[in-house]
Each structure stands twice: as structure tokens, then as C-alpha cells.
Amino acid sequence: xxxxxxxxxxxxxxxxxxxxxxxxxxxxxxxxxxxxxxxxxxxxxxxxxxxxxxxxxxxxxxxxxxxxxxxxxxxxxxxxxxxxxxxxxxxxxxxxxxxxxxxxxxxxxxxxxxxxxxxxxxxxxxxxxxxxxxxxxxxxxxxxxxxxxxxxxxxxxxxxxxxxxxxxxxxxxxxxxxxxxxxxxxxxxxxxxxxxxxxxxxxxxxxxxxxxxxxxxxxxxxxxxxxxxxxxxxxxxxxxxxxxxxxxxxxxxxxxxxxxxxxxxxxxxxxxxxxxxxxxxxxxxxxxxxxxxxxxxxxxxxxxxxxxxxxxxxxxxxxxxxxxxxxxxxxxxxxxxxxxxxxxxxxxxxxxxxxxxxxxxxxxxxxxxxxxxxxxx
Amino acid sequence: xxxxxxxxxxxxxxxxxxxxxxxxxxxxxxxxxxxxxxxxxxxxxxxxxxxxxxxxxxxxxxxxxxxxxxxxxxxxxxxxxxxxxxxxxxxxxxxxxxxxxxxxxxxxxxxxxxxxxxxxxxxxxxxxxxxxxxxxxxxxxxxxxxxxxxxxx
Numbered sequence: 077x078x079x080x081x082x083x084x085x086x087x088x089x090x091x092x093x094x095x096x097x098x099x100x101x102x103x104x105x106x107x108x109x110x111x112x113x114x115x116x117x118x119x120x121x122x123x124x125x126x127x128x129x130x131x132x133x134x135x136x137x138x139x140x141x142x143x144x145x146x147x148x149x150x151x152x153x154x155x156x157x158x159x160x161x162x163x164x165x166x167x168x169x170x171x172x173x174x175x176x177x178x179x180x181x182x183x184x185x186x187x188x189x190x191x192x193x194x195x196x197x198x199x200x201x202x203x204x205x206x207x208x209x210x211x212x213x214x215x216x217x218x219x220x221x222x223x224x225x226x227x228x229x230x231x232x233x234x235x236x237x238x239x240x241x242x243x244x245x246x247x248x249x250x251x252x253x254x255x256x257x258x259x260x261x262x263x264x265x266x267x268x269x270x271x272x273x274x275x276x277x278x279x280x281x282x283x284x285x286x287x288x289x290x291x292x293x294x295x296x297x298x299x300x301x302x303x304x305x306x307x308x309x310x311x312x313x314x315x316x317x318x319x320x321x322x323x324x325x326x327x328x329x330x331x332x333x334x335x336x337x338x339x340x341x342x343x344x345x346x347x348x349x350x351x352x353x354x355x356x357x358x359x360x361x362x363x364x365x366x367x368x369x370x371x372x373x374x375x376x377x378x379x380x381x382x383x384x385x386x387x388x389x390x391x392x393x394x395x396x397x398x399x400x401x402x403x404x405x406x407x408x409x410x411x412x413x414x415x416x417x418x419x420x421x422x423x424x425x426x427x428x429x430x431x432x433x434x435x436x437x438x439x440x441x442x443x444x445x446x447x448x449x450x451x452x453x
Numbered sequence: 454x455x456x457x458x459x460x461x462x463x464x465x466x467x468x469x470x471x472x473x474x475x476x477x478x479x480x481x482x483x484x485x486x487x488x489x490x491x492x493x494x495x496x497x498x499x500x501x502x503x504x505x506x507x508x509x510x511x512x513x514x515x516x517x518x519x520x521x522x523x524x525x526x527x528x529x530x531x532x533x534x535x536x537x538x539x540x541x542x543x544x545x546x547x548x549x550x551x552x553x554x555x556x557x558x559x560x561x562x563x564x565x566x567x568x569x570x571x572x573x574x575x576x577x578x579x580x581x582x583x584x585x586x587x588x589x590x591x592x593x594x595x596x597x598x599x600x601x602x603x604x605x606x
Contacts (some may be wrong), residue, residue, distance in 0.1 A: 096460035098464065099462045137467070137469045187563040188512050195541075195544075197540075197541050197544055198543070198544055201544060206475055207475075207477060207481050207485070207507075207564055207595075207596060208481075208507045208565075208566065208596055211595060211596055211597070212546060212553070212566055212567065212568060212597075213541075213544045213546045214553060214566065215541070215544065215545075218535050218537060218553045219535075219553075220535075221535025221536075221553070222533035222534070222535045222553055222554075222555055222566075224535070224537055225532065225533045225578055226532060226533040226578060229577075229578035229579070234509070270538065271536065271538050272537075272538060272539075273535040273536060273537045273538065273553075274535060274536040274538070275535070276535070318513040318514070319510065319513065319566075320505075320513060321555070321562065321566060322555045322557075322563050322564030322565055322566055323502065323505060323513060323563040323564070324531070326533060385542075416562060451573075
């Protein structure tokens, strides 16, 4: 791997994740978050070269919805701005590429979306092929259930296994003051919750939630002045799979496997066990099991805990604010490696692997490797 | 008089609609014409994937066009199943509990997404199902020209 530019996460802020913020618009939710993120990075807006947001017109119910937050992000006097119609973690990737091209040294990345204003089931149906999938009314819970059933039949994992994974995440979420569901719930209790779309129960699915997030990235030379403990990006890659759900092997994640292989090579690490923390963008217990397998982690089922700590944040099962869910995984990696994880801090954490996903049934996957030290001399 | 100093949360209900008349394109069109005109299910043989049902305009594996058309059976094996407990209005295709399934039709190498409405408790991966066709005169050239699938036996 040739030498790349050292880029670090130097600040993060988020709004509380709630089911519904009835008082504020999406820009009003984001405004104080951007201010706080800049403050956390010890800079003013004029010190930032570039801004990029991740949001969805379908969630916001308006065209060019990103334009409503340009002022909120501080695009005055005019600055460079871009946008991805994806989770904001992909905006962070875009900015990382811009920094590799030396087009900017500092940037803010924002995620926003008032999920409560629309209907996620209807919105996420529109991600699918219009003739073969969307017109059947398929939604993200149903496609996740299809994936879960296929995986459970192949892997021999039962309802109790799903409950165990969900309970483990709920226990972790109870220690995360920034997540939405903060009560630990036992596997037995979760197994009593009703099916939404079997085999997925209410207790195995994230709550509806919304927030606004802002991450600050900076290149070497500036990053050190902005943060006491910058968290350096050692490697990143993202890969996508076939759109046709029935044409994929839903029981494994080939794209995560490939993205991880490439990200690990860039980072110069052998594998996931070189990290102390792994944060996965899994929105169901089955997604977590598939991702663990793709990354080379054990399932953790049966109470076995070996290797890195997985999902110390509680994972998206405790909070899944669309367009922010992935960026929150990157933020967890930052918090864990920069001494900002409070009670849930993984002791001695020096390297983290962060994953996020987009589309139905883990269609697209991004894998990051983060570290406390610079990657390239 | 002063402007209001505080307000209760206010909201306005809005329905944003975007009606479309989408062209199916040739490949999807021929597949749908098979359902409508022939009550037959056609797939295409694609390098690296085998017989793909339903077929796409271009290979999802290598973006090539073309591929031999192959008729497959309207009966096959369930590869995935999810039972929707409470259907959502204006989205799901049934008012009562129903199942989404992926079905690998006999002769196909990929699975077709569809629905099952009866005997939901007996559905499982590996179960055999057969297409129930919409009656003559009611098929419109959509995936719902197969009304649903039902368990065999």
C-alpha cells in the first residue's frame, strides 16, 4: 500500500436521539449540533474548508433537501459544499477522498433527517426495484425478515439466539447516554415481544428515531491543533452487491468481506482481531451475526466473548436515526479511541474497526479502520 | 402587542405524491408479457449466475446485455419467508396477515420475491409452493399477474 495522507476525526456532536422532536425542523435540530462540533474541535467555521451532508429527499419529503441546511452548516461566505443521498458516513468517505486529493484540509460532515415526519416503511420501499420488489409492497422490515429466515435455516440459529444478540446490545445501550433505548432487557423478555414480520420480533428491531449529527475531519498538520487525541483513519473501503434480493446469497455478506479485506490491507493489519473495538451498523440480530462472520469474528452466541468488544454503543438496535446511523458508528470509534466513551470505554483501545450499511439486507457496506497513532510516517 | 413568546409544537399534515407511468424496458417487458399473455415465467441465462428470474436488462454481475430466454416452472422451493403480522395500509398487498417469500422456481438459479396468503403457519424454508394466476382478463402485465403462491400438497 502506497503512502496516503493522514486524516483524523477531531470532533463530533449530536442531538439527543428521540422518537419525535415535534418542536424543531431538521435544520433547527442540526444548527446547535454544528456549533457544538466546531467548539469540540476548537475551531470557528471560517477555519473549515469543506462541508458535506448526508440526507434523503424521500425522508424529508422535498427535493434538494440538503439545500435547507447549507446556511446551518455555515456556507456563508460561499464555501465548498457537497452532499450524498446516503447515510452521512458516506459523506465522511467523500471528504476523506477529497483530503487525499489535497482539495481540503478541514471539513464538517453532517447527517440529518426527521424520520418521524414521514413513514419509513413507505420511504424505504422506494429503494427497491419498482417492477419486481417495490410493487409487492416490500419494506425494510420484511426484507430483513426474509434475510433472517434464510440465515436461520442455514446456520441453525433459533429465536433464542436472536434474543441473545438483541439483549447483549440492549445491555450495552444502557451504558450509552447518547443512544435512544437505554434500558437493558433480558433475552427472555425480548422473546415475549410480538412478531412484526416473523422471524423478527419487535424486540429485535430498532425503534423509530431521529437526530442530527456533525463530525469534524482534519488532515495531519491541522488535526493535532484541533483535538487532544485525534483518531486517525488507517483504512477504508466500501463495496456493493446485486440489487435483486433473490439473486444474492442473503446468508453472508460478500461485500463486507471484500471491503474489510481492502480496508485491512490499507491499514496494514492482519485482521479484525488486531482491533480492540468493533462497531457494526447492524439493525437486526441476524445482520450482526452475518457481519461477525464476514469480518472473521465469532458469533458470540452462548455467552462466549472472545476477541474485540463488539458494539459497545448498543448498535443500531438501540437507535437507528436514518441518515445518521452509520456516522454514529464512526463517532463511537472516535469516542472509544479518544477517551470520550465514559462508562462504556473499552480499556486499552488503540484500534477500532467500524462498519456501516446502506440499502436492504446489507446491500452496501463500508468498513473503516481507526487508530490512535498516525498510519503513515 | 408582542409576538408569541412560546408555542405548543405545531405541525401540518401534507401528502406528497408523485404519480409515474414507468416504461418497463424490453427485458422486464418481455417477462411481464409472459405473465400476462402466456401464464408462463421466463428467465434469462446469464454468465456467472445461471438462469436469472426475474430477468434484468443488463447482467448485475458484469453489466453485459443479452442472454438466452429460458422458461421455468411456476412451482418451486421457498428460500426465505417472512410473515407480516399487521399489514400497513397503502403499502402491503393484503389487509390480513400474509407472508413474503423468495421462491427458487424449478429451472431457475435465483429466487423470485412474491407473497403467500394461506396456511402461513406451515411456511418454511424448503417448502414447495406453486403460482396462483390472476384470472384471464385481469392480468395487466405486472408481477401481481401471479396473484400469489400457495403451498403444494
